[in-house]
Every structure is written in C-alpha cells, then in structure tokens.
Amino acid sequence: MRQRLLIFMLAFSFTLTVVAERKEVHILSANDMHAAITAFPQLADIADSLRALYPGLLVLSAGDNRTGDPLNDMYEIPAYPMVALMNQVGFDATALGNHEFDSRANGLAKLIDLSNFSYLCANISAEASLGIHTIPYKVFDVNGVKVGVIGIVQLGTHGIPDTHPANLTGISFIPPVEAAAQYEWLSQQCDVTILLSHNGYEEDVASTSILTWLDLIIGGHSHYQIDGGEMHNSILVTQNVNRLKNVTHITIVVDDGKVVDKRAETISVRNHTGKNKVVAELVNFFSNNPSFERVLTQVATPFNTYEELGYMMCDAFVAEADAEVAIENAGGVRYDKHDVGPFTVNDVLMLDPFGNDAVELQLSAEELRVMLMSCYNNDSKTFPYVSGVQCKVFFDKNDTTVLKDLQLLTPDGKKLNKKKLYKVVTSSYVASICDSPRKDQGQSINRTTADLIISFLEKQPSISYQGQKRITFATK
Numbered sequence: 001m002r003q004r005l006l007i008f009m010l011a012f013s014f015t016l017t018v019v020a021e022r023k024e025v026h027i028l029s030a031n032d033m034h035a036a037i038t039a040f041p042q043l044a045d046i047a048d049s050l051r052a053l054y055p056g057l058l059v060l061s062a063g064d065n066r067t068g069d070p071l072n073d074m075y076e077i078p079a080y081p082m083v084a085l086m087n088q089v090g091f092d093a094t095a096l097g098n099h100e101f102d103s104r105a106n107g108l109a110k111l112i113d114l115s116n117f118s119y120l121c122a123n124i125s126a127e128a129s130l131g132i133h134t135i136p137y138k139v140f141d142v143n144g145v146k147v148g149v150i151g152i153v154q155l156g157t158h159g160i161p162d163t164h165p166a167n168l169t170g171i172s173f174i175p176p177v178e179a180a181a182q183y184e185w186l187s188q189q190c191d192v193t194i195l196l197s198h199n200g201y202e203e204d205v206a207s208t209s210i211l212t213w214l215d216l217i218i219g220g221h222s223h224y225q226i227d228g229g230e231m232h233n234s235i236l237v238t239q240n241v242n243r244l245k246n247v248t249h250i251t252i253v254v255d256d257g258k259v260v261d262k263r264a265e266t267i268s269v270r271n272h273t274g275k276n277k278v279v280a281e282l283v284n285f286f287s288n289n290p291s292f293e294r295v296l297t298q299v300a301t302p303f304n305t306y307e308e309l310g311y312m313m314c315d316a317f318v319a320e321a322d323a324e325v326a327i328e329n330a331g332g333v334r335y336d337k338h339d340v341g342p343f344t345v346n347d348v349l350m351l352d353p354f355g356n357d358a359v360e361l362q363l364s365a366e367e368l369r370v371m372l373m374s375c376y377n378n379d380s381k382t383f384p385y386v387s388g389v390q391c392k393v394f395f396d397k398n399d400t401t402v403l404k405d406l407q408l409l410t411p412d413g414k415k416l417n418k419k420k421l422y423k424v425v426t427s428s429y430v431a432s433i434c435d436s437p438r439k440d441q442g443q444s445i446n447r448t449t450a451d452l453i454i455s456f457l458e459k460q461p462s463i464s465y466q467g468q469k470r471i472t473f474a475t476k
Helices: 002-020 037-053 080-089 104-114 176-181 201-207 277-286 306-321 345-351 365-378 428-433 449-458
Strands: 022-030 058-061 093-095 118-120 124-126 137-142 145-153 171-173 192-198 216-219 230-232 235-238 246-255 258-268 295-299 325-328 341-344 357-364 385-387 390-396 399-409 421-427 443-448 471-475
Touching: 022 037, 022 145, 022 216, 037 080, 037 246, 037 277, 058 192, 080 104, 080 277, 093 145, 093 192, 118 137, 118 145, 145 176, 176 192, 176 201, 192 201, 201 216, 201 235, 216 246, 235 246, 235 258, 295 345, 295 449, 306 325, 306 357, 306 385, 306 421, 306 443, 306 449, 325 365, 341 345, 345 449, 357 365, 357 428, 357 449, 365 399, 365 421, 365 428, 421 428, 443 449
Parallel strands: 022 058, 058 093, 093 118, 145 192, 192 216, 216 235, 325 421, 390 471
Antiparallel strands: 022 246, 124 171, 137 145, 230 235, 246 258, 295 341, 325 385, 357 421, 357 443, 390 399
16 A cells, blocks of 8 residues: 555656746747837837736847938937837847838947847857847746757848948858758757747748747747747747737747747737836837928828838929929838828938938939839839839839839830930939949938938928829739
8 A cells, every 4th residue: 555655656746847847938029129218108008917927927029120210210329229128028139121221330239339239140250349149049048848949031132231331331241041951950959949030921920830849939120020929830920010019929938958849929018008117218218309300291182002102202303403203112111191280300311211321323224224123123123113214114014123224214105315314313222232234323412311301391382192103013
C-alpha cells in the first residue's frame, strides 16, 4: 500500500513539474506608426491593460515609427516626440524602417541615443564614426522563456531602403532575408525566435519557406492588415495597416522549451476608449504649435484618392516653379482623403513630410517619357502623378506589373514636341531614384516641395480636384 502511494505521489509530482514548465509569452506589436502621436494615449492604455495581466509583456515595433506628422517630424530634435512617447509606453525594441533614415545618419544616431529601447537590424553596416548604435538581434528573458528577436529592413531596386539616397551616406546593406538566415543558430539557443521585419507582407510570406526555423514574423512596410495573424509554413505572420489604427496581441505557448501554440488577435487603437493620462499630457505638450493650424485655402469638394491629391501637388510645382511639367511619385503622397473645409499648413506637411528639395530639369519629350517609366519601376511599381501632360500607360497583357509602353500628350491631347526641351519640376527624391539616361540630372531651386504647395494654396480661394484623370491604363 505504501509503495503504491509513493508511486502515485511521484507521478503527481511529475505532472505538476510538466504543467509548471508550460509558459506563455505575450507580445504587443505595432508597425508603421508614422508619427501618429495622437493615438498614443489609447496605445499606452492598451499596453498598461495587457501588462497588468501579463507582467512580462514585450512591446515591439516593426519600424517606420516616424514621418507623418509635422508635430513630430519638424520638432526641434526631429522625431523626438515619438521616441519620448515610445519610451513612456515601454517599447522593448524596434526594427529599422526605411523612414527611420529620413533625418540622415546624424539624426538617427541622436534618436537611438535618446531611446530606452533597442534598434534591431541584421542587414545594416554603418561606419563607426556615424554613431548608429543598432544591433542585429536581442534575446529577452520573459518569465524564464528565452525569446530571440532579429530585425531587418527592406531594400528597394537600388539596394537601399526607400529613402533619399543622400540620407544613407556611410551606410550599406545586404539583402534582408540573406542577413536573417545568418542567425539560424539563435533558434537553437532560444525557446522562441521572432523576425521583426520591415520588409513587406509578400516578402515575409515568401521568406517563411526559407527561414523555416522561425516561430513568428512581425511585419511592416506594406501596411497590410492581417486580422488575427496568418500561418505560413507553420510560421505565424502578423502585420497591421499604418498610423496606429490597429495593433496585435500575440500569445506564444511554450512547453518544455518548445512552442506548442501561437495565436494573434487584432486590437483597434482608434476605437479603444481608455487613455493613459500621463501620455495624454505628453501628447498635448508636443501638440502645442499653432503655426501648423494656419488655414491656406478651402477644399470645395472632398479629396477621395491619392491621385487627386497628387495632381494638386504637381499643379503646385508647375505654378510656383514656373514649369511646364511636374512629377510626383505615388509614394510621396502620404494620405488619400481630405474633407470639405480648411486646408492647413499641417495638412500640407502631413501630405509631404519629407523635406525634399524641388528640382528643375530640362528634358526632351523622350527623356521625360523614359524618366516616368523609371519612376514606376523604382517606386514599388506605382505610376507617378503628373501636371502638364496626359499619360497613356500600357502594361504587358501577360504580366500587368510590367510597364510595356508610355505615350505622352499635352493637356489638350496633342503629341509632345520631339525637338523641344521641357522645364520639368519634381522632388529631389524622384530625381535621385530615377536612373533613366538624360543629359540634365537636375538642380535644386532652393525651395522644398512642401513650400511650393503652401505658396500655391495660399493663392487659391478654394480647390477642387474631384474626379480628375490625367493617366489612363491599358494592356497591349
């Protein structure tokens, strides 16, 4: 009898030990916040609520924390408000997004030094003199569970992140997935292995067939909403749309050092009613800049597309620079809607937050045509917006991502003069990413594109671009 009792007690003790080894890791993840500082009181309250339930909560960002609100981007130390707010919320780490480089190496270095969280990037190499203190990965101890987190940033067609090339002097990169693959050993040393990826949804999904040792990819860059996460090759992939509309709560269950379950739930930030009062006061402090609220003009009919706002920007370039043609890349138009009513300085700086110089070029009709095609190929396969010309864009009928031909006409439908040089104005970013052959590489007119837009709008009693079309698409 005593022997049976001893066996039972030993078995019961073993069962308790097994149960005790089953642990959970909880993560709150954001991506592409783009300086949405007004949403931080809600975000902080969500983090507080989860942390009360799960004291070891990890708070991670997949990059592009900045660029999107002039209150942040034009602060005395550019983007410091976001750093201060992320510190207050208690972020543990962030990936580098392409827009983290928007204030160049010295600006990024200063922000990193002011941050209480780590910047993770496995595919960057920066000259030591720049002082950019990033690390490729970090291991966190979450209630006895070892969690390894690796960071990567996307690269565009020129082998650099999507920012102005001048922002990257002294910095080089290797392909992101290739870089991440060098840290497979981390999965042997950690219970949970995570890729904090600013590489885009499609690239993240594709990488699951290569980085098969990962447990989770927290993604960013493409602003793709995944509700509740997706499983690809047994790897959980998450991502949200931009500007803190949503965040993700991820739960990973670990039993005896192995991941046995993982799940994710999407949490709406904008519909969350709770607010952290300390963070709300901090947001109010950073929001105190009346000059941004100056009204420039009135919107007579609502803007409903990026295209309509892109045309308005291009018209401003033409009018203020006394040009014949203007080009703005699709990625340079940062929002797609504006209601009827006042259009303010703040609206302009949110629409065009990059501080790019306006650049003038003298181009032949053919050089202009090829430059527009180059802009499409080098700006995530999106066709730019224009003023002063109409564009008939032809894609390959077998692959509608391949730009096959482009025809340019004047606004009244006539062919461009092949013997004439046209005065073209665009941003310094467009001029730099368009590697098309042309005699004139362009020169700055010593004004920013945002300044051109502000000056243009100040002269308009009202504006209306509803339904305008300057670009048509077809296949051939």
